[in-house]
Amino acid sequence: MADKRIIYMDHSATTCVRKEVLEAMAPYHAERFGNPSSIYSIARESKKAVEAARGQVAKALGADPDEIYFTSGGSESDNWAIKGVALANRQKGNHIITTKIEHHAVLHTCQYLEKEGFRVTYLPVDRYGLVSPADLEKAITDTTILISVMYANNEIGTIEPIAELGAIAKKHKVPFHTDAVQAIGNIPIDVKAQDIDLLSLSAHKFYGPKGVGALYIRKGLKVHNLIHGGGQERRRRAGTENLAGIVGLGKAIELATADIEGHNQTIRALRDRLLKGIQARISDTHLNGHPEKRLPGNINISFEFIEGESLLLWLDDEGICASTGSACSSGSLEPSHVLMATGLPVEISHGSLRLTLGDANTVADVDFVLGVLPGIVAKLREMSPLYKGKKGG
Numbered sequence: 001m002a003d004k005r006i007i008y009m010d011h012s013a014t015t016c017v018r019k020e021v022l023e024a025m026a027p028y029h030a031e032r033f034g035n036p037s038s039i040y041s042i043a044r045e046s047k048k049a050v051e052a053a054r055g056q057v058a059k060a061l062g063a064d065p066d067e068i069y070f071t072s073g074g075s076e077s078d079n080w081a082i083k084g085v086a087l088a089n090r091q092k093g094n095h096i097i098t099t100k101i102e103h104h105a106v107l108h109t110c111q112y113l114e115k116e117g118f119r120v121t122y123l124p125v126d127r128y129g130l131v132s133p134a135d136l137e138k139a140i141t142d143t144t145i146l147i148s149v150m151y152a153n154n155e156i157g158t159i160e161p162i163a164e165l166g167a168i169a170k171k172h173k174v175p176f177h178t179d180a181v182q183a184i185g186n187i188p189i190d191v192k193a194q195d196i197d198l199l200s201l202s203a204h205k206f207y208g209p210k211g212v213g214a215l216y217i218r219k220g221l222k223v224h225n226l227i228h229g230g231g232q233e234r235r236r237r238a239g240t241e242n243l244a245g246i247v248g249l250g251k252a253i254e255l256a257t258a259d260i261e262g263h264n265q266t267i268r269a270l271r272d273r274l275l276k277g278i279q280a281r282i283s284d285t286h287l288n289g290h291p292e293k294r295l296p297g298n299i300n301i302s303f304e305f306i307e308g309e310s311l312l313l314w315l316d317d318e319g320i321c322a323s324t325g326s327a328c329s330s331g332s333l334e335p336s337h338v339l340m341a342t343g344l345p346v347e348i349s350h351g352s353l354r355l356t357l358g359d360a361n362t363v364a365d366v367d368f369v370l371g372v373l374p375g376i377v378a379k380l381r382e383m384s385p386l387y388k389g390k391k392g393g
């Protein structure tokens with residue numbers, strides 16, 4: 001069988017590692033393998049490489065290098081930020097505010113803390129997935145010890161008004177965390193100007209390696225440790241550093257933030273060509289997320305009368321990688337909690353398709369998808385009794 005062409009439109013799930021990033025990492029798997037905590041010269045070289053990467057991450061966020069801590073990825077950073085601030089402030093209060101559309105790394109951490117005696121408010125969103133600053137301000141009480149709102153949503157791509165929310169948190173002196181895993185490389189970030197106290201990021205979402213991330217913690221903020229052990233990361237995160245991963249993260253964030261607007265223009269043009277093409281060729285669709293305030297590569301669209309799961313299988317057959325907010329794919333009975341929070345009816349959410357574009361994509365990819373998708377949707381609708389009912393009646 002000839003090599004099948006793969007069209008990768010799932011950049012919000014993960015991205016491939018950039019060539020320059022791989023090249024930067026390679027020596028740290030081999031000859032430059034020293035443990036950064038040791039004192040001989042090859043170890044000092046490793047230490048230097050870790051500190052250089054810390055500088056690259058800090059620069060990308062407008063932070064100081066000593067406010068950056070390396071972790072194993074977005075999930076660990078979210079867990080550390082939330083559990084760490086909650087446990088450090090137990091005497092002050094037990095109330096946490098987050099939203100209904102967070103990633104599970106935030107939601108499940110909050111649910112765990114509820115079992116441990118914390119109280120959590122899950123802010124609603126409007127039909128576009130936007131959190132209201134007024135709702136946040138109303139939810140704050142004397143016992144609120146943490147606010148956590150994601151920068152941009154991984155499913156529907158909605159970009160939240162982070163600077164506005166951060167200003168409210170600051171006014172009430174409540175630490176403000178944002179899961180910025182989807183934002184890096186797509187939105188310019190300045191943690192000082194945006195009043196962000198903690199920020200999570202993950203390298204594999206911006207063309208870096210998997211299993212490495214970082215947490216920004218504003219200087220002076222009280223946060224308990226999550227991982228206990230050795231004295232790495234200035235005694236705040238134990239474990240021998242993921243040396244090559246950290247070097248890769250540094251290089252990846254430098255490249256991803258070098259020309260955000262230029263990159264976005266390219267990706268947005270591809271995305272808009274695809275979206276307009278889908279809307280022109282297929283009837284009974286519903287765009288999920290905000291029309292403008294959304295990640296440049298994100299399309300999340302529901303096709304009425306079909307099942308997202310079947311759609312993914314047919315697309316896979318054509319070599320197209322995508323995802324869905326339909327129930328079965330996530331292994332749960334409920335459709336996506338994000339789509340539900342926007343008020344989308346369950347039956348429409350079942351037919352949702354997420355296509356997330358990125359560096360791997362070309363105009364030819366977009367046109368290929370436009371060539372096959374309408375036929376697949378039509379075929380699936382032909383098999384749907386609901387659709388037949390509609391068209392017949």
Ligand SMILES: *Cc1c(COP(=O)(O)O)cnc(C)c1O
Pocket residue numbers: 012013072073074075076078103105150152153154179181182202203204205211213
């Ligand atoms: C991918 C993702 C995470 C988890 O990051 P990992 O590095 O895979 O643990 C957390 N939050 C958001 C918004 C994500 O998209």
